[in-house]
Amino acid sequence: MxxxxxxxxxxxxxxxxxxxxxxxxxxxxxxxxxxxxxxxxxxxxxxxxxxxxxxxxxxxxxxxxxxxxxxxxxxxxxxxTPVIRTQPARDELAIKLAFAVTVSGVDVGAVIQRQRTATMAALQDYTRLKRQDHDLAWTLVLDAMVFQTEAEIRWLDHCEARLRRAATERRVVATPAEDTADKETSR
Amino acid sequence: MTTILKLDAVSRVHGEGATEVTALNAVTFTASAGELVAVMGPSGSGKSTLLTLAGGLDSPSSGTVLVEGADLATLGNQGRARLRRTAIGYVFQDFNLIPALTAAENVSLPLELDGVGVAKARAAALVALGQVGIPDLADRFPDEMSGGQQQRVAIARAVVGDRRLILADEPTGALDTETGEDILRLLRLRCDEGAAGVLVTHEPRHAAWADRVVFLRDGVVVDESGGTSVDALLDADRV
Missing domain, CATH: 1.10.10.10 (Winged helix-like DNA-binding domain superfamily/Winged helix DNA-binding domain)
Structure with a gap:
């Protein structure tokens, strides 16, 4: 199209x-x-x-x-006519993370960090291109790449924060007695 | 490349006993001349602690901080203060300009405090303001300038004289996208011309202006991007 x-x-x-x-x-x-x-x-x-x-x-x-x-x-x-975004393209990264958090034995933190490093390297490449002088049309296309890549990093940050919170909540639920004991000793 | 800043196995622990918090845990970090390094991480990851230690505003619990080969711990308070006036430039999110001084006076202040004569200090300030693209605003006061202009003054103050280390803590935080990008271009330019820069930010788009991006989590360096090209990372992924 x-x-x-x-x-x-x-x-x-x-x-x-x-x-x-x-x-x-x-x-x-x-x-x-x-x-x-x-x-x-x-x-x-x-x-x-x-x-x-x-x-x-x-x-x-x-x-x-x-x-x-x-x-x-x-x-x-x-x-x-606006470009329709309601039918998202198959996103391998989103699918990979959905499986990483549900399949046992996967180090999700490592998956996220490894992806974030690769995505950041791509963002650095786009930014390096931006530092050269280009015509307006290409600059706008480059900016689109920059914003999309940045969005992926933000999403990975968000995933990591969610996972950490979930892990903390699991620990609190799993060890309520120990938690109370800790509070008492610190008093 | 000459190493300008080196943190060697640096830890910073706040409090003790039950309330002990390790802000930075055995971090080794370098920034060389001509290089801009970004430090990223969520709140509490230790990124601002790293910057204050690098700038000699705080002292490590263990490990050494070297600026141009000088161990900050052995310099004493006066020596560290002198280094901050002559070798290290700091850029803050909220600009931190002195409201009662003009742009040129803000920029020349560190030189005058270091004993440089008023006329000579002003001449150096005008050069620095020219380098950041606002030579015409030398006699304006901070409240007569836009946020972007004030941050340019702050960068001029950070590089005036012969400073080789620029430490920037969320320098674009208070600015709109376009103005923020101008500031990053300037930082980048100062580094391309030979300064070493450390940029603390939580904005991936801004960190991407750096040669290397260091990721901090819970006071530990977990990864680094920029040393390897994207293709190499992707290939490693396929193996």
């Missing part, structure tokens, strides 16, 4: 060749999602089939594509 709409949005600015579209798509997103040329041409073929783009001449065997009125409407509608 994002490739199709991305190419269509690029064509809304004026006719372009397939190879130009690929370069523009990658340029604006910092090559975060690389496209292969085949993907670009299959997508253009589908857009043409749906009457959203049309050929506008050719040069040295390359076809120039131009957006149709229907295509313009489609792009305008895309920008104004």
């Amino acid at each position: 994002s490739v199709k709409m991305g190419l269509l949005a690029l064509l809304a600015d004026g006719p372009q060749y397939g190879y130009q579209l690929r370069a523009e798509f990658e340029g604006r997103t910092g090559s975060t999602w690389p496209l292969n040329v085949g993907q670009v041409y299959t997508t253009l073929a589908r857009l043409e089939r749906d009457h959203l783009v049309e050929p506008a001449g050719s040069e040295e065997g390359r076809v120039l594509y131009r957006i149709t009125d229907a295509g313009q409407d489609e792009v305008a509608a895309w920008f104004l």
Whole structure:
């Protein structure tokens, strides 16, 4: 969906060749999602089939594509339609932690810390990229990566805090007599 | 890289007997010239204790703290105070500027306290204010500046003269996202130019500006990120 709409949005600015579209798509997103040329041409073929783009001449065997009125409407509608987040993509990390806390013998603390270190290293990489000068479009894509990665670290912190609290509560429930004795000696 | 700060097996215990709390437990930590190190951890993990020990504001129960090779314990109170005026710069969350002094006076104060003449100290302060991008605000008072501008003054004060160790305790805590990022860029720049920096923060996004991120839990270093590349970590995970 994002490739199709991305190419269509690029064509809304004026006719372009397939190879130009690929370069523009990658340029604006910092090559975060690389496209292969085949993907670009299959997508253009589908857009043409749906009457959203049309050929506008050719040069040295390359076809120039131009957006149709229907295509313009489609792009305008895309920008104004929110991206739906209610159907989350399968998240391997969330699944892994759900199993780590329920399967016996797993050191959940180590799972969390190891992941946090790896995610922090990724966040450092994105931040290093941010320190270089980039155009606005790529900066915004980078910021999206930064905020998503940060959210994962915050979630891991949250998981750790929840686990610690649960462990403390279990200890209090398991040893009520010892707990009282402790309080008495400290008095 | 020259090691500027070294904590060697440092512990800090508060209270005794039943109320004894170990804030830091045999922590070894270094920060080298040109390096920014972030320290992360939940409240009570010992990260602020580490910073106050590094800055000579508190003394360890055991272990040694070395700043540019000098053992803080053997320096005595006066020696430590001198080191804080000349070699160590502190940046706080709430800026800690003196309200009755202008930006330039706030920045030049540590130099004057160290015996540098007023004119020379002011000249150095103006250079430092230029380095943090606010040369025009030298004669403003703190209450005539925004939070971001005040924090820039605080950073100028932390680097004025020839200070090689910058200790920052949640320096972006009171600032909005954009302004906070400007401050981190500045800290980063000072380190790229040769200072050693230690940044205590609970914000992952801010810690990510550092070369290394050290994770503290219950007074112990549990992990460190940055020494190894992401790919290496991912490969290790697959093995």
